Amino acid sequence: MSPRLRLWLVCAAGSGLAALLVAACLDLPGFGGDRHPYGDRAVDASLARRTANTVASVNFDQRAFDTLGEMSILFAAVLGCVVLLRQTRDEHRARPEPAHVDRPVRRYTLLVLPVALLTGLYVIAHGQLSPGGGFQGGVVAATSLHLLYVGADYRALERVRPIGVYEVGDALSASAYVVTGCAGVLAGTAFLANTLLPYGTFNTLSSGGTVPLLNAAIGMEVACAVVVLLARFLDQAVEIEEVRSL
């Protein structure tokens, strides 16, 4: 394909996309209005299933299948990173030297770490009630562990983070999501349909049927995936070295 033809193709496709986007924007409801056809229906459906956080209801009940897709994307991305960033034959591991950390930094991180971890777990646990959920809380919990790398050193982090356990946890929680979905089929309704469990009392931790279960599965999956991902990057940045060819 000649550069000229390619330019034409880009211009044609770009203007087509722009036209479609403008046409779509013209049909949007007004900015900042308090009525929205989809929003009203989503809130109705989530209240009918006694899920206080409508976003959680959309993610784990009304559009639970989309969330399965997103989870698979994260899983595949982390798997790809693990394969790409593995230790190759011409590389070796060098134990990193214990690093010197200033005392205020150390004190601050050791103070913040438990708070951040607890915040992450809280956000996961209350995903069906308040803003947040498995994804957000999982990332917070996973990154909070890495404060240990800032406040102490890499070896301290490695001690609290047996990477194999997190890899298994990642796979287990991803399959837990699918298994919960299949349970719906076995119970006689449909894949990932929220008809399996009683809906419970509105605005309590156990309300919303399968929403808290799927939310917890996503929380564990994301936390494990982020830990594994960061571990591979840290390995490359800190430990793995190229063997110098003589």
Next chain:
Amino acid sequence: MADALIAVALLLVAVSATVAVVTRDPVRQALVLAVLGIVLAVLFTVLQAPDVGLSQLAVGSALTPLLLLLTVRKVRRRAQDRDGGR
């Protein structure tokens, strides 16, 4: 009042995003991206989307800059190794 807040947040996002594009040094760019993540989280919260704001805060201002910094460290270390080995 709410409109003014939205305007300020949008302005901050535009400014920090422009700074992120203009900055050429990857380490500084990672820090600017962290700031952009926080400002975007504020914008989403002002627009009443706290769920998205939380994701943006966790991923945009913590995870992405961290991955960038680690990558920079690896690339620089490799370059140092090469120079030292010669």
